[in-house]
Amino acid sequence: MESDKPAPPSTRRIAIDPVTRVEGHGKITLLIDDNNHIVEARFHIVEFRGFEKFIQGRPYWEVPFLVQRLCGICPVSHQLAAAKAVDQIAGSRELTPTATKLRRLLHFGQMLQSHALHFFHLSSPDFLFGFGGDPKLRNIAGVLEQFPEIALQGVKLRKYGQSIIEVITGKRIHGTGTVPGGMNKSVTAIERDTLLAGIGDILQWSQDAVALNEHIHTAHPEHRDFGTLPSHYLSMTGTRGELEFYHGGLRARAADGSDIFDQFDYCGYQQILKEEVRSWSYLKFPYFSALGTALGWYRVGPLARINNCDRIITPRAEAARWRFKACGFGGPVHDTLAYHWARMIELLHCAESIHTLLHDPDITGTDLLADKDHRRPQGIGVIEAPRGTLFHHYHVNDEGLVTQANLIVSTTSNNQAMNESVRVVANRYLNGHEITATLLNHLEVAVRAYDPCLSCATHALGKMPLQVTLQHIDGAVIHQLTKKADGVIQ
Amino acid sequence: MIAGTNTIYIDGQEIPFTPGQTVMDAALAASVYIPHLCHYPGLPPSGNCRLCMVETGGRNVAACIAQAAAGQEIRNNTPELNAARMAITQMLFVEGNHICPSCEKTGNCKLQAMAYHLGMLDQHFSQFYQHRDIDASHPDIALDRSRCILCDLCVRASRDIDRKNVFAIAGRGIDAHLIVNSASGKLADTPIAATDLAATICPVGAILIKEQGYRVPIGQRIYDRRTICETGLQEHIAQQRRDQ
Structure with missing residues (x-):
């Protein structure tokens, strides 16, 4: 495990700045020794926005709509995590069935659109054209040209998820919806029927996406060990160990599949998680406190969730999970690229769950607000966001103004794992002192598997050109490669 | 009522008034909207926001405090006046912290609605970042x-x-x-x-x-359903009913 210490004197530095087709702007530095062995990989997060600071002093009921601006991809996740914390602060213990199901439906819509975006728009070009494919083709426009059916399915899947968000929150991005102790509207019969009219295609396309990813992963042995990384996993599960995105207990499993903890009340997260700060990145490094910084890092997100859960309550996704599980030969699946396969299993689960909820009469109910008792000085909301477990923690004063906030965003939890994956892949593909397009592409593919949202993690947005620099520790540039935003490599 | 006695003309439209009535009140009574933020029917006018500036007799006056005078010719909805109104609105935006995307007043905010009404696309001036x-x-x-x-x-x-x-x-x-x-x-x-x-x-x-x-869903907020012109006129009608 790397640390905050300066690089050893006999190493050189390779920088990739920034990484593309992730949500935000990242930069990779590789420190290599005289034997061309990567001794350390640093996935720098260099943006800073400071939401935790500037929401201080704001009224607590405003928080879900301030923090959802962290991101344009998963604002619903931030709104819901904050809303769960705000429910506690407002003194609401249990939401009404209508409000709970509306939030779940909203969350499934969010997961569906985000997962579709990630695979079809961002990652599918890598698999459909190959990691070394022509950069001019290896993007969503290329997929539209060469594989129009797949591309259109991706676009429509995302559109459907956004339609659910729009129905419940009033807008596709950055709507409202949650209020302390409930929701501000339900779904009308007309809205429900409109959504139901499209669910058949969504189910089929989701199933096709699972099949495509299953085929991609199992038919290419080189994918199995691409950045493969035994690790611990953290996720939320339901009370019976089922896959759960909205509310449950925390489960952590070790690389061998054994429990580290299970059904842990997330309100006590500070007992089990700590965060380390390193000077070269604004992204913190969370770890299981009982295991320490060196051994306590873990992965979150689809791979963690599918590995950790004992079952999925929707039948098609559960069948897909069993096929996935077979790849682990009795233990967790550690293949980094299996993130994509797991993500599509979740996509299918979302589609099935949306189908079920759209037939539930509660979503058109009118009982939207729960009773409240006295206000509490703090609230903690945790959900499974598309990229993994998301923690929102707020303290408020007697007047209802936020005094302190702590967010542990999904990508933050994958921070160390992304560094490790980059190191593993770089060791395999670095050839001498030359930065090649192949190396560049492979490092990006490794990072992209995590679907990192750097906007969320540091709360920033960035452009997406790419620069790779091989640099000796004394500062001399050995080799440099630049990929511009249009994909042209110089 | 005989035209030219207790009558003013706003953008050429003949509008009756009662003695002592302001240009704003006469306009609203005749369903003619003059942009405003600090005028509220039933409250004494203050002339603070200056959005209701109209041109009459070669000079600009605030319609909410200017007394209507017989035969007065008033220019209201002109490109020059609306440009000045937009500049005032932009100044109001930068002088405070109006973060519409997360503000709970969004959709119910007159300043925001005024910006839409005037076609304001940016703040133009540097933000003050008041604390x-x-x-x-x-x-x-x-x-x-x-x-x-x-x-x-x-x-x-x-x-x-x-x-x-x-x-x-x-x-x-x-x-x-x-x-x-x-x-x-x-x-x-x-x-x-x-x-x-x-x-x-x-x-x-x-x-x-x-x-x-955030209790009112998007789509059902005041300015999701009506323009600020409509609500400005409705406020006047509501006050008239209260007065009766």
């Missing part, structure tokens, strides 16, 4: 001074309708700011109640009833 304290001491009402546009409506409502005199404007020019009339300067030490007109009249998100934000 003004929030007073959340009252159990039911929060005062976020960073959004105050100094329209004076809360001052007049509290003084003239609620009879509590809770608010005042202190300082002059760029130093003008909203204060609370209590020994501590806090809302908690005033008699204001959530049912007071002063607690609900704020055209922006400066005075808010606590924990009510």
